[in-house]
Amino acid sequence: MQKAISLPLGDLELQVMEHLWSSGQADVRSTHEALGGQHSRKLNTVQSTLDRLFRKGLLDRKKISRAFVYSAKVDRESLLLGSMQSIADTLGEIDRGALLASFLELHGEDDAELDRLQALINAHRAKNAER
Structure with a gap:
């Protein structure tokens, strides 16, 4: 039986990475807005995606006031x-x-x-x- 081959990141994860590569850094709200969050994506979905990318080691984050600001750890x-x-x-x-x-x-x-x-x-x- 052959192994299934999957990309390491999903579509939303790739969109978030693209946003951070182009913007340098962003918080959840600005990332949500940049990805067209007003249409169908909930803010919590973007927040979960940023956290997941952070746990995968692809993002850095620092707390500024009460919000995390994320930046790409890898190019x-x-x-x-x-x-x-x-x-x-x-x-x-x-x-x-x-x-x-x-x-x-x-x-x-x-x-x-x-x-x-x-x-x-x-x-x-x-x-x-x-x-």
Whole structure:
């Protein structure tokens, strides 16, 4: 039986992270407003999401007056790298080549993306050669 592969963060968690990456820091109320909280999302839902991201180690928080102010503890690239590592570890039991092939399937027709991927490969090889 194959393991189910899931993203490490849900949609709302990703929206909160995007908001904090762009704003630098925010409290619950301003995050709620920025995510369009007036429509369907309750303030408590946003508060729970911020707390969950804090417990996952993705956010820092400090208490100012009676409210917590949150900021991202990890940058977008680090989160992406961690997510890809998690997926690669799961797929490694199946076929790690499938993960690598998926990059080509997604971006194989874009020469600029292929050039960027090749440059990353070359830089990685050069770094490993120095060790």
